[in-house]
Amino acid sequence: MATTNTQSAIPAAARVNRFTYAIRNIVAEAQKVEASGTRVRYLNIGDPVAFGFKTPAHLIAAVERALRDGHNTYGPSAGIPAAREAVAADYTANGFPVSADHVFITAGTSEGIELTLGALVDAGHEVLVPMPTYPLYTAVLAKLDAKTKYYRLDPSNHWMPDLDHLKSLVTSSTRALVIIDPNNPTGAVYPREARRALIDFAERHGLLILADEVYGDLGFNGPVEPYGRLDPDAAIVSFSSLSKAYLAPGWRTGWMAVGGSPRLNDLIAAVRKLADGRLCSNVPMQYAIAPALTGDRSHQISFRQELKARADLTVDRLRKMQGVTCVAPTAAFYAMPQVALPRNRTDEHYVKALLHATGVLCVYGSGFGLPAEEGFLRIVFLAPLDELRQIYDLMADFTAEYLR
Secondary structure (H helix, E strand, O other), X not given: OOOOOOOOOOOOOHHHHHOOOHHHHHHHHHHHHHHOOOOOEEOOOOOHHHHOOXXXXXXXXXXXXXXXXXXXXXXXXXXXXXXHHHHHHHHHHOOXXXXXXXXXXXXXXXXXXXXXHHHHOOXXXXXXXXXXXOOHHHHHHHHOOOEEEEEEEEHHHOOEEOHHHHHOOOOOOEEEEEEEOOOOOOOOOOOHHHHHXXXXXXXXXXXXXXXEOOOXXXXXXXXXXXXXHOOOOOOEEEEEXXXXXXXXXXXXXXXXXXOOOHHHHHHHHHHHHHHHXXXXXXXXXXXXXXXXXXXXXXHHHHHHHHHHHHHXXXXXXHHOOOOEEOOOOOEOOEXXXXXXXXXXXXXXXXXXXXXXXHOEEOEEHHHHOOOHHHOEEEEEOOOOHHHHHHHHHHHHHHHHHHOO
């Protein structure tokens, strides 16, 4: 005979309530719109493959070969030697000397960031994070019961870091400085003098730099030098992956490279311990890393050209819209326009209204840490040019009506 269970529900951890990820959370709203019969144009996730860009054939061949050759077992927790050596050689060739034993192969850049923060901060520690930011950082820090302290990126100065604001935030509990350059969500690339100032600031205060450089090969004027080149002895951990510049986001294959300073030895040991606990990242895909870094990169030339054309169109069309301003991006595939919102409206209200009226899906700026009333939103401009023109026509008509 069945019994009635009168016990209360199993509670979830309270810290989950501090965990948000607007880039994917907004998809639930889009699915409602699709269910009503409206076509949704997804400009929320930076996935080049979803917009028709192709993973290079020699990388696919390398993974296929690894699968056929039986590389389907667990691998070393830090990554296969060939991949680690290729990453170390690539950084070293670009002016940041890194040894293979300071490289960890990870499940995308995201896992490397999580491993590093997990090895570095305890509950109550603080990490300086740019605003706007990529929301993975705040999500991970929330899980660790650590504190995010936002430093301002200035849209009136091409989204450059506000160093005066940054200097006001450091306390005895501060452990690290996150730098996303080239930047997601703004598309900005920082000039060398700004980069040097950030490194000097971190060194002066004894902070670890988390250099998120996953878009480093996607500067419109060519690859961007790594932070470690400016000061190889600084306390820097650099992150990158196959996801963006190598057009393989679904492979979840990335790496982190730790600088050679002896000050980082304890961190390396802690990361290695955490990496052991998760066994390893995807093994067959690791066999594509060496071919990616040492082989043909000609696809990046055409990819950068395609991105520049889309960026030019995006900025031109956004700036022609009523009540919209936009800083021109100089890398990657993101733009962050600002809409002059009516009083008592938020960026989320605008984005959801745009979605329901036109099927165009962007992400509201408050999902990246910006004040909701300021009216920022992030656009992914990877769609073909003709489709982008259609999208911006829809946005222009909607925005003109919305701002009346």
